[in-house]
Amino acid sequence: MNIVFMGNPMIANPILIALHESNHHILGVVSNAPKPMGRGRTLKHTAVGELATELNLNFIPADSLNDKSFQTKLKSLNPDLFVVVAFRILPKEILNIPTIGSVNIHTSLLPAYRGAAPIQHALLNGEKKTGITTFMIESKVDTGSILLQEKIKIDNEDDCGSLTDKMAVNGAALILKTLDYLEKGEVELKSQDNDLATAAPKISKEMCKIDWSVSSKIIHNKVRALSPFPGAYTMMMGKRLKIFRTKIMNENSTYFPGQISLLEKNRMAISCSDGQLEILVVHLEGKRKMDMADCLKGMHVTIGDPIG
Incomplete structure (x- = not known):
C-alpha cells in the first residue's frame, strides 16, 4: 500500500523502520517542523523527522495542520492510508484524504486508557498487563473502531522507559500485520464499548x-x-x-x-x-x-x- 507516516517521538521510530523495510511504499513522513534548540539555537528535528532524513524519505514538516498548502501537498501524494503514531489530532480535512483511512496505534488495550499518557497511567495504577491497539481514526480522540490488539505483560521492574521500548517493538509488528490484513480485506472492525472507557490524561506537574x-x-x-x-x-x-x-x-x-x-x-x-x-x-x-x-x-x- 501507499502510505504517509505521521509521528513525532522516539517510540514511533521502530514502526517507521519496519514500514520502510516492508513491501509497503512510504510516500512521505510528516512530523513537527524543526525548532531552534540550545544556546546556539540550532534547528533540531523530532526523533521521527531525524530518522526520515537519515533514511532519505520524503520529509514533510508540519506547522499548522489546517494550512491549505500543507493539505494540498498531502492530497497530491494520493495515499491509500495514513499511519499515525503519537502525532497530533488530525482535522477532518486531513482525515478525508487517504482512500482507505487513517490507522493509529495506541499504547493500551482500548477502550482502556484513552488519552495522552496510557503507559504512565497503567503503571500508576499498578497494572500487571497492558497492550497495544491499532484502530481507525475518527473525529473523537481514541474512539475509532478497533482493528487488532495485542496484550503485553508488565514486569515488576518495568518503568515507563522499558515499557515504552516493549510497546515500540511489538507495535512495529502489529502495524505490519494490520496493514497486511487491511490490504487483503481480512480485518473485522470492532466498535469500542464506551461504557468500559477509562482516561489517561497528560501528566501534570x-x-x-x-x-x-x-x-x-x-x-x-x-x-x-x-x-x-x-x-x-x-x-x-x-x-x-x-x-x-x-x-x-x-x-x-x-x-x-x-x-x-x-x-x-x-x-x-x-x-x-x-x-x-x-x-x-x-x-x-x-x-x-x-x-x-x-x-x-x-x-x-x-x-x-x-x-x-
Whole structure:
C-alpha cells in the first residue's frame, strides 16, 4: 500500500523502520517542523523527522495542520492510508484524504486508557498487563473502531522507559500485520464499548510530586510511571530530589511518613504510611543523575530528617 507516516517521538521510530523495510511504499513522513534548540539555537528535528532524513524519505514538516498548502501537498501524494503514531489530532480535512483511512496505534488495550499518557497511567495504577491497539481514526480522540490488539505483560521492574521500548517493538509488528490484513480485506472492525472507557490524561506537574502519607506501593508505582521522564520528585535540604528507582521494603517503620527511616553508608529509605521505601536512583538539583549510594557521599542528613 501507499502510505504517509505521521509521528513525532522516539517510540514511533521502530514502526517507521519496519514500514520502510516492508513491501509497503512510504510516500512521505510528516512530523513537527524543526525548532531552534540550545544556546546556539540550532534547528533540531523530532526523533521521527531525524530518522526520515537519515533514511532519505520524503520529509514533510508540519506547522499548522489546517494550512491549505500543507493539505494540498498531502492530497497530491494520493495515499491509500495514513499511519499515525503519537502525532497530533488530525482535522477532518486531513482525515478525508487517504482512500482507505487513517490507522493509529495506541499504547493500551482500548477502550482502556484513552488519552495522552496510557503507559504512565497503567503503571500508576499498578497494572500487571497492558497492550497495544491499532484502530481507525475518527473525529473523537481514541474512539475509532478497533482493528487488532495485542496484550503485553508488565514486569515488576518495568518503568515507563522499558515499557515504552516493549510497546515500540511489538507495535512495529502489529502495524505490519494490520496493514497486511487491511490490504487483503481480512480485518473485522470492532466498535469500542464506551461504557468500559477509562482516561489517561497528560501528566501534570502536580502529579509528579510525591505524597509520603500514602502507601509505599502507590509511591513506588508513581516513580516507575514517571521514570525516566519527567521524574517523580520530593524536596530534600531545600532542593528538588527526583527519584527514578525505588524498592519496597517489607519492614515496618517507627518514623512518621516523610521521614528518613533508614540511613546507612550506601542506603537510604523513607517512611510511608505502611512501611518504608528504599531510594535507589536519584537526581538531586544541581547534580547529575546517580545511584543513591553515590548521592549520600556528599549529603549531610540524619535519620529522622523530614523529606518533602
